[in-house]
Each structure stands twice: as structure tokens, then as C-alpha cells.
Amino acid sequence: MGSRYSVQYVPSAQTPQPRQVQAEVENILGELDQQLSLYRGDSEVRRFNELPADSCRVMPPAVLALVQYGQSLSSASEGAYDQTVGPLMDLWGFGPGSRQQQVPRPAVLALTRQRVGYRHLRIDGDQLCKDAAVAVDLNSVAAGYAVERIGARLQAMGVGSYLAEATGELKAVGRKPDGSAWQVSVQAPRADDPHASRVLGIDGYGVSTSAEHTHYFVHEGRHYSHLLDARTGAPISHDLASVTVIHPSALSADGLSTLLMILGPEQGWEYAQGHDIAALFVRRDGEVLSSRGTPAFERMAGANVPGK
Numbered sequence: 001m002g003s004r005y006s007v008q009y010v011p012s013a014q015t016p017q018p019r020q021v022q023a024e025v026e027n028i029l030g031e032l033d034q035q036l037s038l039y040r041g042d043s044e045v046r047r048f049n050e051l052p053a054d055s056c057r058v059m060p061p062a063v064l065a066l067v068q069y070g071q072s073l074s075s076a077s078e079g080a081y082d083q084t085v086g087p088l089m090d091l092w093g094f095g096p097g098s099r100q101q102q103v104p105r106p107a108v109l110a111l112t113r114q115r116v117g118y119r120h121l122r123i124d125g126d127q128l129c130k131d132a133a134v135a136v137d138l139n140s141v142a143a144g145y146a147v148e149r150i151g152a153r154l155q156a157m158g159v160g161s162y163l164a165e166a167t168g169e170l171k172a173v174g175r176k177p178d179g180s181a182w183q184v185s186v187q188a189p190r191a192d193d194p195h196a197s198r199v200l201g202i203d204g205y206g207v208s209t210s211a212e213h214t215h216y217f218v219h220e221g222r223h224y225s226h227l228l229d230a231r232t233g234a235p236i237s238h239d240l241a242s243v244t245v246i247h248p249s250a251l252s253a254d255g256l257s258t259l260l261m262i263l264g265p266e267q268g269w270e271y272a273q274g275h276d277i278a279a280l281f282v283r284r285d286g287e288v289l290s291s292r293g294t295p296a297f298e299r300m301a302g303a304n305v306p307g308k
Contacts, residue, residue: 001142001167002039005029009154009162010177016157024157028149029166035060036142038086038096048128049086049135056129064123066138066145069251073259074118074230077271081259082230086135087115092235094215094226095137101217103224113233143167144208144254151250168209171250172202186244186280189289198280200301206250210257211242229262238264239284246278246300269294 007025015021037043048057059067070083086095091112093101104112120132128136146166151173154162161174163182172182181201187209188198215226216235225235243260247253256277260268265283272279278296282289293301 001029001033001037001146003143003167005146005150005164005166007150007154007162007164009159010174012158012160014158021154021157021159024153025150025164028153029146032062032142032146032149035062036066036138038137038139045136045138048130051130053133054131056124056127058126059128062145063136063138064126064128066141067121067128067136068123069255070138070141071118071121073255077259077263078231079118080229080231080262081140081255082116082118083136083138083140084116084118084120084134085228085230086137087112088228088230088233089137089226092224092226092228093217094228101224103219109233116230116233118230140258141251141255143169144206144249144251147171147206147250147254169206169250169254170208171206173204175203187242187282188280188291188293189282191288191290194289198301200246202246205246205248205300206253207244207246208250208253208257209242209244210261212236212240212261227258227261236262236264240265240268240281241284241289242282243268244280244282246297272296 035044038046044059044063048059051057067083073081089095090098091104115133117134120130120134122129143166147164147169150164151171163172164170175181181203183199184202184207185197185199188196190196212225212227217224227236228234229236240261243257245253245257247256260272260279263271265281269281272294276296277294278300280291280293280297282291
């Protein structure tokens with residue numbers, strides 16, 4: 001996936017040796033890289049993307065599961081979140097097929113948008129089909145899915161307490177040897193302290209943060225993020241700096257944090273409240289950052305403060 005991973009776990013008499021655990025984890029990551037990567041020409045997703053319109057291809061369960069989940073997020077966001085934005089990512093300079101980061105001409109943008117749209121995808125049994133020449137990009141949920149797969153494998157090997165992380169998405173289950181929960185620090189700036197954070201004890205939850213400043217470029221004084229709103233074909237333009245989501249599923253935390261970032265501070269907040277999502281929103285007002293958590297986040301944070 002062009003990134004890094006880490007796994008910490010509490011061993012017991014029943015758990016395998018660390019080398020075996022590492023080998024099992026890397027087998028999962030290697031398999032998913034072969035299936036989901038946009039940076040290798042022989043991946044299952046790349047092969048599907050190269051097909052013309054009105055084509056189908058038998059795909060691995062992982063690809064079908066992620067597309068199905070992505071379709072549900074696209075429908076819920078009225079198309080703001082869309083896993084077929086690959087051509088737009090390349091056009092703006094954020095995708096694997098990019099030549100340079102740029103603000104495209106309106107005519108070129110309009111032409112590229114014709115190759116984007118989640119409604120052009122459908123799942124037919126074990127096949128993924130498309131009625132237009134769309135390209136699938138699963139990067140917004142691949143890491144969360146990988147963490148879920150790693151966690152399931154660890155538990156199958158007898159590991160009952162672990163903290164697994166891939167490309168920044170993580171999940172913590174169980175307790176450390178001293179009986180305390182795994183601790184996760186979440187950025188929560190205040191007007192009087194832009195570097196403030198909140199430390200939570202996590203057991204049985206995935207944690208994901210989506211941020212506009214992780215990949216961007218500046219053109220003529222304007223900031224362009226890698227997060228695109230498929231409804232406009234352009235990078236997000238609101239003042240939301242990041243969203244952190246805590247969810248029992250690392251996959252859901254990964255997808256929802258991206259969804260809420262794209263929707264923005266008002267629409268995203270309404271969506272999170274309406275779906276009882278534990279989310280922390282960080283907004284930017286010039287150089288000043290501030291944060292607030294949804295009621296679900298505050299309930300969870302209050303019940304999972306280390307030492308309580």
C-alpha cells in the first residue's frame with residue numbers, strides 16, 4: 001500500500017512466536033496489496049479499471065465488500081463520497097496516474113467528470129460490472145479493512161489483546177498487562193492551546209482521522225486538498241481541518257471519517273449526529289483551530305478516560 005503498519009500485542013503461552021505473527025500479518029497485507037493497489041499494474045482493481053464500458057470481471061470478496069460498502073456511503077451522501085473519483089484524482093495531481101498537481105481547465109474537468117459516478121457500478125454475483133469507463137479507487141477504506149482483517153487473524157491465533165495500525169488507521173482490543181486499556185491520543189485543539197489533545201482508553205474500537213492537510217498543493221495562494229467532492233469534481237473548500245471517528249469497525253471508522261470530511265462542518269455534523277457517530281470535528285478559522293465532539297464522541301470519551 002506504499003505505507004507502513006505496526007502491531008503490538010500481549011503474548012501468552014498459546015500465542016505463536018512473533019515471527020509467525022508477523023508473517024501472517026504480512027501475508028494479509030500482501031494479498032490486499034495484490035487486490036486493491038492502484039500503484040501496481042497487475043492488481044485486481046487496476047485490471048478492472050482498464051476494462052472498457054459495459055464490462056464485468058470476477059473480483060475477490062475483499063473488492064466486492066469494499067465496493068458494496070462504498071456504494072452505501074455514496075448513496076447516503078448523495079454522491080459526495082464516490083469510489084470512482086480516480087480520474088479526477090489523477091487530473092488534480094493526487095492519483096497514481098498523475099503527472100503534476102494542477103488546477104485543471106474547466107472544459108477538461110467537465111470532460112473528466114463524465115467518467116465518474118458510483119451509479120455506473122454494480123455487483124452481479126461474484127462479478128463487478130460497469131456501464132461506463134469508470135475507475136475504482138478503494139484507498140479511502142482499504143486501510144481500515146486491512147486492520148479488521150489483521151485483528152481477526154490475531155484473534156484466530158489466540159491473541160486477545162492488541163493494537164493494530166495500518167497507514168494511520170488503527171484498532172485496539174483487550175487490555176495491556178497492567179490491566180489498563182490501550183491509549184490513543186486524538187488531536188483536539190482549543191483557541192488557547194492549538195496543540196491540545198485528548199487521550200482515550202480504547203478497547204474494541206477502531207479509530208480513524210481524515211485530514212485535509214495530509215496531501216495538498218497551493219496555487220495562487222489557494223489551498224487545494226486531496227479530498228474531492230464528487231458532486232463538484234473539485235477539492236473540498238470548507239474550513240474543516242480534520243475529523244476523527246471512533247467505531248467498533250475500523251473499516252467503518254475509515255470510511256466515515258472520509259465521508260464526514262467531504263460533507264464539511266455543517267452537513268457532516270448533521271450526518272454524524274443523525275447517525276449517532278462518535279466523531280471529533282476540528283475547524284480552522286484563519287490560523288486558529290478549534291474542536292468539538294458529537295454527543296456520541298463525548299459519551300465515549302467520558303467513559304474511556306485512562307485512569308477512570
